[in-house]
Amino acid sequence: MxxxxxxxxxxxxxxxxxxxxVATALHGPVCVLAGAGTGKTRAITHRIAYGVRAGILQPASVLAVTFTNxxxxxxxxxxxxxxxxxxxxRTFHxxxxxxxxxxxxxxxxxxxxxxLERKVQLVSEAAARCRVRLDRNELRDVTGEIEWAKVTQTVPADYPAExxxxxxxxxxxxxEIGQIYAMYEQLKRDRSVIDFEDVLLLAVGILQDRHDIADQIRAQYQHFVVDEYQDVSPLQQRLLELWLGDRESLCVVGDASQTIYSFTGATPDHLLNFRTRHxxxxxxxxxxxxxxxxxxxxLANGLLSQARGRAAEHRLELISQRGAGPDPxxxxxxxxxxxxxxxxxxIRDLIAGGVPAGEIAVLYRINAxxxxxxxxxxxxxxxYQLRGAERFFERQEVRAAVAALRGAARFGGNDSILDDVVDLPSQVRAVLSTSGWTTTPPTGSGAVRDRWESxxxxxRLAEDFVQAKETATLGDLVGELDERAAAQHAPTVQGVTLASLHAAKGLEWDAVCLVGLTEGMMPITYAKTDEQVEEERRLLYVGVTRARxxxxxxxxxxxxxxxxxxxRPTRFLNGLRPGSAAGPAAPGARSAGLAPAVSAERDGIGARRKRRGPALCRVCGKTLTDAGEMKLMRCEDCPSDMDEGLYERLRDWRAGQAKDLGQPAYCVFTDKTLMAIAEAVPGSDGELARIAGVGKRKLDRFGVDVLAICAGDEGVGGGAED
Known part of the structure; x- marks a missing residue:
């Protein structure tokens, strides 16, 4: 050290x-508006240290407050x-x-x-006394609502109106929630217990009622620093005001463009109104x-340039100090x-290129x-490792659902749930309907929505499985689920991070893959108001700024x-990704355009695939469900009759095409598609078109070259068409 x-x-x-x-502004109120990656923690810690080392601040008189341990x-x-x-x-709590x-x-x-370390059990008892039945996920969501009500200083009687x-x-x-909330508070009083929100509420109450205690605390702490100030709740702000009294020795640090927790009661208003109050x-x-x-x-600046609302009015235009890198x-x-x-x-290519697996993240909107x-x-x-969520097959609702499917498969046609239900997807829907699945998703976010998504x-997995194997039974599906679960029960290792965008806040990686960026997921379907949509935009901004x-x-x-x-791709990228038009997407409208790299990838997949019978391995006859194996039309482990020399010639040709086009190699053809070509050795347009990964536009663009290489023409080289 x-x-x-x-x-x-x-x-x-x-x-x-x-x-x-920032470091030398030691007197009076100070507001630091700090964009992502700008070294805010460095600035405020050096501010405190400079004040201490200069003799202006006494260490014991400084209280620095943040949001996580x-x-x-x-x-x-x-x-x-x-x-x-x-x-x-310390944290506020x-x-x-x-x-x-x-x-x-x-x-x-x-x-x-x-x-009270966990309030769920007491909320469950409160609901029972109110004669309201809550399942496990509803219980978590109602508990979250009680927490929101308390940090926004909303009493039970006012909850419905609020x-x-x-x-x-x-x-x-x-x-109903208001009644459960009131009963929960009564049970706490009866049993002389408090919860984490009470810690703040009681501290506020004592400081308001006992001026002598307030004076003693103010004599102890004379200088305050609050990090992530955009995330303070009304209750935390009230406690901060009582700590301060009539003094103004306060430094707050925040970025309104990173406000993504409003559903928990956080609000950027205190940050945005700071200059009005001071x-x-x-x-x-x-x-x-x-x-x-x-x-x-x-790209991050471009996202915010299209934002609306108060937070957008105070956005920060970032200036990179790292210089140039690859385009998104x-x-x-x-x-x-x-x-x-x-x-x-x-990700495999990034790792091969020297990026450590631990410095790569895949970020998505919801854990499902x-x-x-x-x-x-x-x-x-x-x-890989999951952050902020259990592995899919380890989630309680998934384990319970698989157990229910196994039970239904064991009873077969004798299960009354499956009466008159013939096809596999319908059987799965019937079984899972007893576990809380419905044809339409629940409104809002939270544990109930997460459970439904799982x-x-x-x-969806059942629907995909039966497309590959039309005769599949419920027992076959359960076997498939067991195999998938077993393959993912390996010990946790240091690897690529899989995380939701919310869980990624405060972290950073060398490489970030933002996935699933479609309307309905980003912004999420239940973001209906302008404020909710803008928070979704900020969430994407947080995701973008995690990448180095x-x-x-x-x-x-x-x-x-x-x-x-x-x-359709998310409206938030309109005017930012190559080929797209600026402005919000009209409902039902298709995206205006794609970057060249995107067109090449889409041409290889989008124009083909018609519904066929089950895909069977041409070597052993086993039903194929893996996308890569379906491209090869054989199991990964089955022997290949691929012409290795042809495969290498195709790879060399692809490298030249990719260089001329300025695209990654897999945007011309993927490795699996080249392997499939080298195994089939097509001799005509029709034979080439039947290979998965070769669509009409790719056939038109690259077919002549590929067929010539397959025919042994050594004169074919790189050089893309315009």
Whole structure:
């Protein structure tokens, strides 16, 4: 560990002009507007350390507040390295709980009530007393609603009106939730327990009622720093005001463009109104982005340039300090399996090119999207780890659903649920309907929606499975699910990160793949108001700014192979991705255009695939369900009769085409398609067109060359057509 700076001036060494301005602004209110990757933690820790080393701030008089224990621990570590040990860096809850534990005997008497670690069980009991039945996921969502109500300082009687006023999607009837909320509060009082939100509420109550205690805390803490200020709730803001009293020794740091947790009660209003409340405040903007290349920053700035609303009015125009890098890669796929397969190939290529697997992330909108990427990465032998979610087959609702399907398969036609139900997908829907699956998704977000998405993924899997094997039974499907689950039960390893966009906040990677960027997923279907849509835009902005160097963005036109290409890429990329028109997408309108690289990829997949019978391995006869194996028309492990020399000639030709087109090689033809060509050795347009991965436009563009190479013409080389 490096020794701490020798004096106060040495603390300022290495800071850019704006960071230095933050570090030396030690008096009066200070507002730091810090964009993604601009070194805000560096700026505020050096500010505290400079004040301590200069003798202006006493370490014990400083309270730095952030939102996660990880961030607080990182801040404490940096302060120690800078010679400013002794400064308190805590979360709001940690600081408030510490004060409650100290002052409770004096303010109330006796010991502080026991802290309820998990409130779900008590909420369940409250619901039962109100004669409301909640399943596990509804229970989680109602618990979340109670937490939201408390941090927004909404009492039970006012909850229904507040939900209507905020246009919030409640998971149950608001009147019911209000009753459960009131009963929950009564049960807590009866049992002398408090929850985490009570920690803040009780701290606020004591500071409001006991001026002597408030004065003692204010004498202890005279200087406050609040990180991620765009995420404070009304309750946290009230506690901060009581800590401060009539003083203005406050430094807040935030970025309204990274407000993505409004559903939990967070609001950027306190950050945006800071100068109104503190007209004499020093305001410093950090816009030098040290994280991302100029290409990534350009896209991030472009996203926000189309934003609307208050947060957009205060957006920060980032300036990359890293210089140039590769352009973001935009790729349109025919279907979701193709998108997952293409993403896995890109990741494999990045790793082969020297990017560590741990420095790569695949980010999606909801956790239910993870399964197909788990499978695709496993298929190409790339290790991965999930962040913020269980593996798909380890989720409780998936385990329960598979168990229900296994039970139904065991009973066969004797199961009354399956009476008059013949085809496999309908059988799966019938069984899963008893576990909470419905034909239409629930409104709003939360655990109920997550659970429905997981069950819907199983329904889609059944639909895909029966397309590959028309005679498949429920037992066959259960066997397939067991095989998939077993393949993904390997110990957790350090590898590619799979995470939702929300879980990725505060993290960064060398390479980021943003996937599933279609209307209905980004923005999500239940984002209906202008404010909700703008938060979805900010969520995509957060995803983009996680990337240091490599960034890819992709979407699929249909869900399954052979499906109708009815999806549209997210409106947020209109005017930003090559070939697209600016402005919002009209409902039902198709995207205006695609980047050249995207057209080539789509041509290879989009114009073909008609519904056929089950795909069978031409070697062993086994039904094929893996997209890569279906391209080869054989199992991966079955012996290949591929002409190795032809395959290498095709690869050399493809490399020349890709270079001339300025595209990745797989945008001409994928490895699997080249292997299929080298195995089939087509001699005519018709034979070539029957190979998966060769669509009409690719046939028109590359068919003559490919057939010539297959015929042994050594004179065929690179050189793309215009």
């Amino acid at each position: 490096a020794p701490p700076p020798r004096d106060a001036d040495a603390v300022l060494e290495g800071l850019d002009p704006e960071q230095r301005e 990880r961030a607080a621990g990182e801040m404490r570590g940096r302060l120690r390295q800078l010679g400013a040990g002794g400064v308190q860096a 940690s600081a408030a709980l510490r004060q409650l534990q100290f002052f409770w005997p004096r303010a109330v008497g006796g010991e502080l009530p026991r802290l 939900v209507a006023k905020s246009r919030r999607d409640a998971p149950r009837d608001p009147a 007209p004499e405040a020093t305001v410093v903007k950090l816009v030098r982005d040290y994280r991302s290349t100029s290409q990534v920053v350009h 890669l935009y790729t349109e796929y025919a279907d979701e399996p193709a998108e997952a397969e293409g993403t896995a190939r890109r 999207q993870s399964e197909i990427y788990e499978q695709a990465l496993a298929d190409v032998g790339v290790p 069950l819907a993924a199983l329904v 160097h490599h960034l890819s963005l992709s979407w699929a036109l249909s869900r399954a192979p052979g499906g109708r290409a009815s999806r």
